[in-house]
Amino acid sequence: MTKYESLINDLAPRKFGKRGTIWTFILVVIIIIGLIAYIDQIRQGQVVTNMRDYALWGIYISNFVFFVATSFVGSATVAVLRLTNNSWRTPVVRIAEIISLASIVMAGFTIMIDMGRPDRLLNLFIYARLQSPITWDVIIIPTSIILSFLLLYFPLLPDLAILKKHHLKTKPTFSKWYGKLSLNWTGSKAQKAIQSKSIKIIAIMVIPVGILLQTIDAWLFSTTYRIGWDSTNMGAYFTSGAFVAGLGALITVVYIIRKVRGLEHYITDYHFDKLAQYLLVTCLAYVYFNINEYLIPIFNAPAEEEIHLNALVYGDYAGIFWFSQIVGLILPILILLFKKGRKPLPMFIVGIMVVLGSWWKRYIIVTPTLLHPFLPIEGVPESWHHYFPSMHEWLITGATLAMALLIITLFVRFLPVIPIQRTAEEKGLLNTDKKAET
Amino acid sequence: MGNKKTQAASRREFLRNISNGSVLAVSGLAYYSLSSCKQPSEEKTTLLTTDGKLVKVANSEIEEMEHLHQGASPEEARKGIPGKKFVMVVDLAKCKNAKKCIEACDKHHNLTPDRPYIKVLEMQDNEKSAPYWMPKKCFQCDNPPCVKVCPVGATYKRTDGIVLVDNERCIGCRFCMAACPYSARVFNWGAPPEGQLDLPYSPETSLPSKIGTVAKCDFCPEMLRQNKLPHCVTSCPNGVIYFGDEIDDTVTNGEETVRLSTLLKEKAGYRYMEELGTKPRVYYLPPVDRLFPFEETTQENSES
Numbered sequence: 001m002t003k004y005e006s007l008i009n010d011l012a013p014r015k016f017g018k019r020g021t022i023w024t025f026i027l028v029v030i031i032i033i034g035l036i037a038y039i040d041q042i043r044q045g046q047v048v049t050n051m052r053d054y055a056l057w058g059i060y061i062s063n064f065v066f067f068v069a070t071s072f073v074g075s076a077t078v079a080v081l082r083l084t085n086n087s088w089r090t091p092v093v094r095i096a097e098i099i100s101l102a103s104i105v106m107a108g109f110t111i112m113i114d115m116g117r118p119d120r121l122l123n124l125f126i127y128a129r130l131q132s133p134i135t136w137d138v139i140i141i142p143t144s145i146i147l148s149f150l151l152l153y154f155p156l157l158p159d160l161a162i163l164k165k166h167h168l169k170t171k172p173t174f175s176k177w178y179g180k181l182s183l184n185w186t187g188s189k190a191q192k193a194i195q196s197k198s199i200k201i202i203a204i205m206v207i208p209v210g211i212l213l214q215t216i217d218a219w220l221f222s223t224t225y226r227i228g229w230d231s232t233n234m235g236a237y238f239t240s241g242a243f244v245a246g247l248g249a250l251i252t253v254v255y256i257i258r259k260v261r262g263l264e265h266y267i268t269d270y271h272f273d274k275l276a277q278y279l280l281v282t283c284l285a286y287v288y289f290n291i292n293e294y295l296i297p298i299f300n301a302p303a304e305e306e307i308h309l310n311a312l313v314y315g316d317y318a319g320i321f322w323f324s325q326i327v328g329l330i331l332p333i334l335i336l337l338f339k340k341g342r343k344p345l346p347m348f349i350v351g352i353m354v355v356l357g358s359w360w361k362r363y364i365i366v367t368p369t370l371l372h373p374f375l376p377i378e379g380v381p382e383s384w385h386h387y388f389p390s391m392h393e394w395l396i397t398g399a400t401l402a403m404a405l406l407i408i409t410l411f412v413r414f415l416p417v418i419p420i421q422r423t424a425e426e427k428g429l430l431n432t433d434k435k436a437e438t
Numbered sequence: 439m440g441n442k443k444t445q446a447a448s449r450r451e452f453l454r455n456i457s458n459g460s461v462l463a464v465s466g467l468a469y470y471s472l473s474s475c476k477q478p479s480e481e482k483t484t485l486l487t488t489d490g491k492l493v494k495v496a497n498s499e500i501e502e503m504e505h506l507h508q509g510a511s512p513e514e515a516r517k518g519i520p521g522k523k524f525v526m527v528v529d530l531a532k533c534k535n536a537k538k539c540i541e542a543c544d545k546h547h548n549l550t551p552d553r554p555y556i557k558v559l560e561m562q563d564n565e566k567s568a569p570y571w572m573p574k575k576c577f578q579c580d581n582p583p584c585v586k587v588c589p590v591g592a593t594y595k596r597t598d599g600i601v602l603v604d605n606e607r608c609i610g611c612r613f614c615m616a617a618c619p620y621s622a623r624v625f626n627w628g629a630p631p632e633g634q635l636d637l638p639y640s641p642e643t644s645l646p647s648k649i650g651t652v653a654k655c656d657f658c659p660e661m662l663r664q665n666k667l668p669h670c671v672t673s674c675p676n677g678v679i680y681f682g683d684e685i686d687d688t689v690t691n692g693e694e695t696v697r698l699s700t701l702l703k704e705k706a707g708y709r710y711m712e713e714l715g716t717k718p719r720v721y722y723l724p725p726v727d728r729l730f731p732f733e734e735t736t737q738e739n740s741e742s
Contacts, residue, residue, distance in 0.1 A: 045649045046610075047628030053553065056612045056625060116610015116625065116650030120590075123609050127590040134589035134613055225583060225619035225714055373621045374711060375574065379540075379557040 004429040008166050011416045011423065014261070020413070027406045034399020037392045038113065046116055048392040054377050055370050055387035060114035062362040063397050066245065067107035067404065068217045069238070069358060073246030074100030074148055075210030076282075079203045088274045090426060091267045091418045095257060096250050097152040098415075102407035103249075104144045104213075110400050111137070133223050136216045144213050147206050154199050158421035161185035214239040221365070227308045228369035237289040241361065243282035244329070248354030251275055253408060255348035257417055266418050269343060276342035279354070283333045290325070308372040316386070317368050320360050328357010509642025509660040512604050516641075518596030523684035524578070524657055525599070527701060529691075529723040532678045533558065533571040534730035542673035543575075543655070547644055550631050553624050555655040556670060560734075569732050570725035573678065575670070576601065576622040576655035577710070577718030584614035584623065593652070599684070599719050600657050602641045608651040615652060619714055623654045667692060676729065684719075 016024060041048050051058045077096040081089040112118055128135050160182035167175040185191060218238035221229035231237075254275070258267045294312070297305055312321045332350045335341035341350070367387055371377070377385055389397070411417075424430045482494045509515060540556045547555060555575060562569040578601050585595050592608040595601050603614075615623040630647035637645055642659040658668035666672075671679045672692050682689030682698060689698045701707065707721040 045626070045628040049627075052627065053615070053624045054621065056615045114611070116612065116652075117608065120607070120609045123590045123592075123607055127592075127607060129589055129591050132587050132589040132613070134587070134611060138589070220613070223587060224617045225716075226616065370616070374619050375621055376559055376561070377621075378559050379554065381552050 004424060007424055007429060008162060008420055011418050011420045012163060012166055013414050013416060016413060024409055027402045030402035031399045034396045037395040041392055050387055050390040052384040054384055055367060057366055057370060058387060059389045059393050059397050060110060062366040063400060064107055064110040065217055065362040066359050067103045067110055068213060069242040069245040070249045071100050071103035071107060072210050072214060072242035073250050074151055075206045076243050076246050078151060079206045082203050088271055090422055091271060092254055094417055094419055095254050098408055098411045099249055099253060101148040101152050102404045104148050106400050106404040108141050113396060133216060133219045140213050140216050144209055147202060147209055151202050151206055154195060155419060157182055157185045157195060158187060159416050159419060162420050211239055214242045226369050227305045227372050233292050237293055240285045240289050244286045244354060245358035247279045247282060248351050248358060251347055252351035252355055255344055257412060272344045272347050273342045276336050276347055280333060280336040283329055287329060304374060311368055317364060321364050324357045324361040324364055327353050328361055509640030512606055512641055515602060516594055518598035519662060522598040525682060525684045525698060526720045527680040527689050527707060528573055529678050530570050530572060530725035531728045532676045533573055534676060535571040536675055538673045538675055539573060539670035542669040546669045548631060577620055577720045578657060580717035580719060581715060583617040583716060587613045587617045600659060602656055603652055603654060604641045605648040605651040606639060610650040623652050626651055626653060
């Protein structure tokens with residue numbers, strides 16, 4: 001077996017082991033339970049949620065914002081690292097592209113779950129009003145889905161052709177499908193020229209589109225007269241938060257895949273160290289925006305905003321607020337400052353902390369504001385003064401998260417998670433292989 | 439064999455005859471019930487349609503209709519009442535939280551008490567000033583934040599100043615509710631309460647409510663079309679709410695009719711949170727020289 005063949009053997013997709021099967025089964029069960037809860041929500045109306053006239057948006061929206069944020073990892077790693085010529089990105093870009101696509105697709109689903117009348121979805125196109133930030137979302141989300149898909153697909157073409165050849169004898173049906181999906185990739189000069197040009201265009205486009213997606217998401221909030229949302233800081237704040245959430249998700253998933261697939265030779269401590277430094281920089285930027293958002297208003301916050309900030313810092317939301325700030329941001333920074341903290345296992349823990357912190361951070365951005373309107377909340381049932389998600393909301397939200405993980409799992413099952421062709425090229429294995437062939 | 443055939447055929451014929459007969463009988467009945475007081479002929483009657491056209495209709499086609507106080511159709515409701523600019527003035531000095539406006543509004547809009555369009559809020563501007571009651575409904579802003587953010591144009595501003603919601607177009611995203619700084623809007627979280635559900639839908643009556651859509655105070659356009667006052671104005675025992683037309687420069691609380699400009703000038707009328715720039719069409723008169731002392735909600739003053 002040549003080095004090139006053993007490389008293909010290492011990186012080619014593999015059947016689920018026992019753990020993989022159980023994992024997939026659990027995800028499917030969570031999705032089915034969530035689907036049942038959603039059907040019940042459609043039948044009874046959103047009265048099954050704990051949202052009411054004051055807390056009119058809840059975890060459906062904060063979960064949507066979370067998905068939008070994690071989908072930024074494609075732009076953050078693939079495009080930014082490409083433009084800055086960071087060649088260490090090779091073994092992690094495919095995973096980033098997969099997370100990016102899974103997240104943005106689920107963001108699209110999640111926002112529909114929040115609609116009171118999903119049966120009128122087409123009204124968004126029939127009666128579209130361009131001045132509404134929701135219409136901007138309707139435009140930017142499908143655009144991002146297409147771009148994320150192409151960003152995953154185009155670099156895959158040579159790998160699919162390799163897999164076609166690899167599975168020719170062992171798994172003929174698989175081989176046929178890989179062949180079809182590889183669009184007759186032969187690796188000719190002309191094909192390579194088209195491919196690299198296309199990837200370059202997409203990689204450049206994905207940065208402004210990614211930033212726009214985050215910003216439009218922020219504008220959903222900052223275009224309202226609401227305390228805590230009505231801030232010019234929001235667009236940049238959301239974009240910088242998206243770097244953190246996306247990289248956190250990437251590091252977590254990379255660690256798990258590396259462990260399960262035994263890819264320690266391909267994704268090394270060096271790569272984790274680089275990812276850690278990247279995460280550290282983005283966390284520091286996010287701290288900067290958090291200071292702008294929560295600390296500076298101490299000086300000049302109007303009375304209503306002070307009530308809002310106090311509820312976050314000392315009041316009902318203090319637990320979640322400090323969890324997202326300390327566990328999701330400050331502790332990761334402290335850990336990442338040390339070389340030992342940038343090793344794979346501590347990085348995995350940091351990744352989980354960042355993802356959890358990011359998820360609850362969106363909850364803290366969406367919910368408390370709605371319960372601090374200008375006019376006092378009176379003349380409604382006592383329970384409407386508070387919000388905590390109902391069982392239906394948890395089950396449905398759990399299902400969307402499971403669905404994102406299932407999409408990632410299936411991609412990992414059927415696609416090479418590390419680009420084979422590029423790794424071979426970088427390791428200088430391709431020329432020897434060609435010689436062996438001819 | 440042949441005999442059996444004819445028997446079967448005659449049975450079929452018999453059945454056919456019966457069914458034809460019953461159809462005739464039913465249609466005859468229907469015909470009779472429609473033209474009970476007229477000759478059963480091809481006579482025609484001249485009628486005036488709602489848009490002012492004279493038409494001839496065969497008597498057999500005329501059906502009696504129950505008279506309903508319906509609002510305009512969703513298309514018609516977008517236009518507004520020509521030559522009007524509706525405006526409301528709430529005199530805070532007169533409100534004692536009797537809540538009659540809420541009751542009347544709930545009744546006519548088929549609302550449950552936990553989700554009213556109107557709220558009477560307990561307000562206090564600062565620690566030293568006395569608390570007062572502030573009836574709050576939709577402000578029908580001239581620069582409405584809700585209309586700006588609606589992705590499908592389900593909520594719109596009319597020429598007569600009223601902001602309405604088309605519940606047949608609303609997708610239930612609740613962005614308008616998030617955008618409204620006055621928390622004026624409510625949502626149909628579950629199935630609407632029973633009663634008055636068989637009316638044809640009109641944004642002017644906001645009836646019947648539809649699940650998964652937004653609703654709010656609508657200034658009762660179906661009453662305005664009949665030159666009547668909104669229910670909250672007529673139900674108020676203390677004449678708190680004045681309603682009228684900015685172009686005529688008059689407002690009335692049902693008892694007295696006053697010049698809008700004079701009233702606002704003399705009593706220092708203001709709009710809530712003027713600084714937001716939403717330009718509400720509801721003005722408040724400050725709670726000075728009050729008719730009633732401020733009392734916390736008790737069983738008595740909510741019933742009186």
